[in-house]
Amino acid sequence: MPLAGRQPVNAVIAIEGPTGAGKTALAVALAATLPVEVVNADSRQIYRGMDIGTAKPSAEERAAVPHHLLDIVAPDETLTLAQYQARATAAINDIHAQNKLVLLVGGTGQYITAVLEGWRAPEVAPNEALRLELEAYAAAHGPLALFERLRMLDLQAAQQMDPYNVRRTIRALEVCLSTGQPFSAQRRKEAPDFPALAVALTMDRELLYQRLDERIERMMANGLLEEVRALHEHGYDWHLPSMSALGYAQLGSYLRGECSLEEAVSAIKRETRSFVRRQYTWFRRHGAPHWLETPEPQIVQHLIEDWLAGLRGVT
């Protein structure tokens, strides 16, 4: 353990990659030889009671390394990006205060990007009443009519928006209307005060898809359907953001009698694949992470140590 004691560096190492690529296993393996704690960067593992379908780290894995930001909200609570970021920042500071390294682990590209790039989202809390009103407007007059309202308030934001994306049009309008300022003028980022290294796991696409199919079958065998049913019986509504998660949404359709179980499971597989494609657009986006096809813990460990040594040399 060459780096443990001497000259600690308050760094963040992001371990990202598509679902099922082995991020959790790598994090646990690294913890055996490096002084680290994990900060979760997965938008679905934050929910209590959603364990099987989110492939949440097991009790053993959590015993092996402290994990932060797991099970922090109930499925009927929303955790916004800004709230996530605030919690993640607090956890990072906490870990650094113990002279440990942060492993930011997860497949939610937006979360990792926001932390690494120091996004400063406009401080406008969601306004449910306004959102409902704007949704109704879009339903009555069409998405383009809603988009036109944004165009008049904030031309620049409109130019960067897909006119049919009602969801994002509403958020932009929400910010414009409640601040009186254009949304496009309120998007900022501030470089974070810690050095960061991004490691991205990847894998042959065919192989990954095959492994994901198998993992989904395993989840079903491990009681995913019962987990989903229990959440619903507990009163969690299907339209909650948490219940839009892969596995939960499709099994919800089955439980509502809209399709067969077989159809639901193949929908999970299919939609998991298209999720993987969307995940990659985030990972490819922020500057050149280290892509690893076979994440040998020792190789990653050396990568991290070399990077830390470089930081010390410069400082």
Place this chain on the structure above:
RNA sequence: CCUGGGGUAGCCAAGUGGCCUAAGGCAGGGGUCUGUAAAACCCCCAUUCGCAGGUCCGAAUCCUGCCCCCAGGA
């Protein structure tokens, strides 16, 4: 061997003489992203219709031959 039905993208499938440089769906690929992000949205994906001729100003669509597939008959 005869009769009938059919061969359009990896798969399903619309189109039966000009609006077809071929609809749609699935699968696949790429992308957007600053308070729902495992969400929402956008883009790409057959110069070609089993093959070869012919008719026609013009054919995936009509005719002839051939090759496959399916059903029934022998």
